[in-house]
Amino acid sequence: MPKNCNFIEKLREVGLRPTKQRIKMCEVLYNREKTFHFTINDLVKMISEKMNEKISLATVYNTVHAFEKKGYLKEISIDSHKSYFDTNTxxxxxxxxxxxxxxxxxxxxxxxxxxxxxxxxxxxxxxxxxxxxxxxxxxxxx
Amino acid sequence: MPKNCNFIEKLREVGLRPTKQRIKMCEVLYNREKTFHFTINDLVKMISEKMNEKISLATVYNTVHAFEKKGYLKEISIDSHKSYFDTNTxxxxxxxxxxxxxxxxxxxxxxxxxxxxxxxxxxxxxxxxxxxxxxxxxxxxx
DNA sequence: AATCTACATTATAATAATTCTAAACTATTG
DNA sequence: CAATAGTTTAGAATTATTATAATGTAGATT
Structure with a gap:
């Protein structure tokens, strides 16, 4: 996903409703120079640090999986104890x-x-x- | 580990006490033609099917990890939701x-x-x- | 062979990661 | 702007794994 893209459009294109939470997650994940790796836990921390509104843990799980299914994220299995995700798909x-x-x-x-x-x-x-x-x-x- | 080897000796060689449970697990894992893959759950089933004495789940975890540390088993990360182990080390x-x-x-x-x-x-x-x-x-x- | 000691096993409790549930909410359609 | 289908949410439930603490056992020492 490019830097300054319209996340609303991008989400709509793949059939995901552009909700406040999903747009927020797009910003955290894709408004940056380089792709990166994270766990769900990391992501929850990142969101709660950068945003003033809170987000439900279940939503983070849901959204990560929705993004994964639509090709916005890729899961990496390295360590069996944690799920890592990669914004480089x-x-x-x-x-x-x-x-x-x-x-x-x-x-x-x-x-x-x-x-x-x-x-x-x-x-x-x-x-x-x-x-x-x-x-x-x-x-x-x- | 070869087919008809003495598991007691093998265990002792790497500093694992040859307990009844560990020998039982060796038999289930290594008394076979080919190496194979399994989850902890699979292994518990295999043991309880083949043996008449029961074994504690905690022991299976402990023993699998002991075997892994000593190079008798290898962990494979494919699917983040389950730990697979491989008898091909x-x-x-x-x-x-x-x-x-x-x-x-x-x-x-x-x-x-x-x-x-x-x-x-x-x-x-x-x-x-x-x-x-x-x-x-x-x-x-x- | 009896005793000792360190390591193992066990059932159960605890923890951690993830998924489910069902009610409240919201984006889209008509 | 009402209907509806998809979404979010808090919390409960589930699943996989690890910790606990009491009991048991292998191997060494007498």
């Missing part, structure tokens, strides 16, 4: 820092295209994503 | 069937080595894993 790869639990986007130049040689009949490939787990290198570990 | 890639939610192992021949060009200073790469999401191909989807 294109297929892309990640580094995951196991020390800090930080998730870092790769761009296409960081990883060469992955060559899949296996073919499963009747099935098409929806996406190919690489997860590179990294950690501090300050000591020699076997 | 080597670094390997997966296909995930989005229709059936089935997880399929790849062997090394299925996917060419992934070339990571990005380097993060002070960090070493722990693992590189590819997830290929597949789905039924019976109709043309954009």
């Amino acid at each position: 294109s297929a892309h790869h990640h580094f995951f820092d196991e020390d800090t639990h930080e998730l870092i986007d790769c761009d296409d130049n960081d990883i060469d295209p992955v060559n899949i040689k296996k073919n499963i009949t009747g099935k098409k490939i929806n996406s190919v994503e690489v997860l590179v787990r990294i950690a501090s290198d300050n000591q020699t570990q076997k | 080597s670094a390997h890639h997966h296909f995930f069937d989005e229709d059936t939610h089935e997880l399929i192992d790849c062997d090394d021949n299925d996917i060419d080595p992934v070339n990571i060009k990005k380097n993060i200073t002070g960090k070493k790469i722990n693992s590189v894993e590819v997830l290929v999401r597949i789905a039924s191909d019976n109709q043309t989807q954009k």
Whole structure:
């Protein structure tokens, strides 16, 4: 979603009613330079810090899932205990820092295209994503 | 872990006391031809079906985590809502069937080595894993 | 083999993340 | 501007997982 777009129009285009809460969430998520990753918890904090009106937790869940279904957000499964979401909805790869639990986007130049040689009949490939787990290198570990 | 191995010895080797419950779990997990994937819930069912003595849910959690820490099991994050574990503990890639939610192992021949060009200073790469999401191909989807 | 001690198991309680519910609200349609 | 279909909300319910504290057991020590 571009920077200064009309969120009302964008929401309407995909069949989501442009409610106050959804527009507010769009602003928090997309009025920024770079895409980013967050958990539901993070998002609730961000909203309550930036906005003066409160929003229900259930609405945040509903809206995140509505956005995900419409392709405005992408869920990333790294850590089974939390759902991470990504405002970068294109297929892309990640580094995951196991020390800090930080998730870092790769761009296409960081990883060469992955060559899949296996073919499963009747099935098409929806996406190919690489997860590179990294950690501090300050000591020699076997 | 090989088929007919002595689980008592194996457990002792890594410093886990060979309790009745842990041996039972080893049998359920490793006395089989092929590696497989499961959730905690699956495992509890498998144990209660195959064995006549009951086992506490807490013990299953404890034991799975003990096994994971010692390299007997590997956790796979695909779906944020459930923890999947894999008795194949080597670094390997997966296909995930989005229709059936089935997880399929790849062997090394299925996917060419992934070339990571990005380097993060002070960090070493722990693992590189590819997830290929597949789905039924019976109709043309954009 | 009896005893000791650290580690394990257990049932249950607690916590955390997410979903459900049903009433109140609001954007859109006519 | 009334009807209605979709939305928000607080709180209850559900689900997955972890903590607790009492009891049990493996392995070491006598």
